[in-house]
Amino acid sequence: MEFKELDPILHSQLRLAVISLLIGLKEAEFTFIKEKTNATAGNLSVQINKLKDADYIEVTKQFKDNYPQTMCRITPKGIDAFEKYVQALQSYMNITK
Amino acid sequence: MRKEEPLSGEQSMQIIHQMISQAKNNYSENGVSWLLWGILLFLASMSTYIFIDIKASDIFMGWNIFGVASIILLLYRVFSKPLKKQVKTYVDDLMKMVDLGFIACMGIVILAININAVSPRAGFCFLLMLFAFLMIIKGGAIRSRSLQVGAVVNWLGALGILLVPEFKHVMLIVAAAVLTGYIIPGILLMRKYKTTNK
Numbered sequence: 001m002e003f004k005e006l007d008p009i010l011h012s013q014l015r016l017a018v019i020s021l022l023i024g025l026k027e028a029e030f031t032f033i034k035e036k037t038n039a040t041a042g043n044l045s046v047q048i049n050k051l052k053d054a055d056y057i058e059v060t061k062q063f064k065d066n067y068p069q070t071m072c073r074i075t076p077k078g079i080d081a082f083e084k085y086v087q088a089l090q091s092y093m094n095i096t097k
Numbered sequence: 098m099r100k101e102e103p104l105s106g107e108q109s110m111q112i113i114h115q116m117i118s119q120a121k122n123n124y125s126e127n128g129v130s131w132l133l134w135g136i137l138l139f140l141a142s143m144s145t146y147i148f149i150d151i152k153a154s155d156i157f158m159g160w161n162i163f164g165v166a167s168i169i170l171l172l173y174r175v176f177s178k179p180l181k182k183q184v185k186t187y188v189d190d191l192m193k194m195v196d197l198g199f200i201a202c203m204g205i206v207i208l209a210i211n212i213n214a215v216s217p218r219a220g221f222c223f224l225l226m227l228f229a230f231l232m233i234i235k236g237g238a239i240r241s242r243s244l245q246v247g248a249v250v251n252w253l254g255a256l257g258i259l260l261v262p263e264f265k266h267v268m269l270i271v272a273a274a275v276l277t278g279y280i281i282p283g284i285l286l287m288r289k290y291k292t293t294n295k
Contacts, residue, residue: 006109016116017116020115021117024117024120026189027184028120031183
């Protein structure tokens with residue numbers, strides 16, 4: 001069986017958690033992602049920037065009721081990368097069984 | 098998840114499963130609108146039952162008050178500041194469309210009753226069918242058994258309306274249907290919402 005390489009951008013605990021969370025949502029606020037992933041704000045911010053730089057997610061910063069609000073949403077490229085990652089993971093797990 | 102660690106295949110799968118299930122249950126209802134709407138409908142239908150019984154001149158007065166109250170509540174909902182939501186789901190968008198469709202259909206039925214295009218009996222039968230339709234969709238979306246049961250009761254009520262001899266019994270059926278389909282699920286949803294958002 002052919003072994004597909006795992007996407008290094010997604011093959012990280014926190015980045016994978018962020019993408020897996022966003023895959024089922026239209027968009028989510030930074031604080032929501034922080035709460036669900038149990039990550040620190042600093043670490044999450046770094047990982048979100050890496051996903052953004054890879055064009056896997058879109059990040060919108062706005063003000064709501066005088067408070068800054070950071071919204072994240074997965075891009076079509078991110079969806080494609082996630083699907084390929086899951087396929088690669090499945091083939092990897094089949095090989096190691 | 099505090100620092101980066103090398104991931105095994107099983108760990109990756111576990112993260113994916115865990116996060117997807119976290120995102121899955123984000124559509125919720127606090128039950129207030131179900132309860133409020135249910136009480137208004139219940140009072141309106143019971144008032145007509147009583148007005149018919151005491152042979153009042155305007156038996157639909159309760160429904161006129163209900164109409165005004167509904168418009169006020171609808172305008173309040175449209176123009177009030179929306180609650181800050183941390184997350185938007187595709188289900189949220191879909192439910193907005195369902196609400197819009199429901200309001201449009203209900204408006205047409207109410208208009209049809211008021212211009213005598215359909216009899217009040219047929220109109221209330223259509224309304225219960227519409228209520229049931231909304232309940233079954235929303236009940237499915239939020240996994241509320243009480244709303245799904247309410248939908249079945251409202252469909253049975255719609256059938257019952259076609260069979261009862263007197264119009265005042267139609268109003269009793271409507272009252273019972275909204276009690277089962279709106280008020281009881283509304284109370285249960287409120288309780289659940291309070292428990293999960295403590």
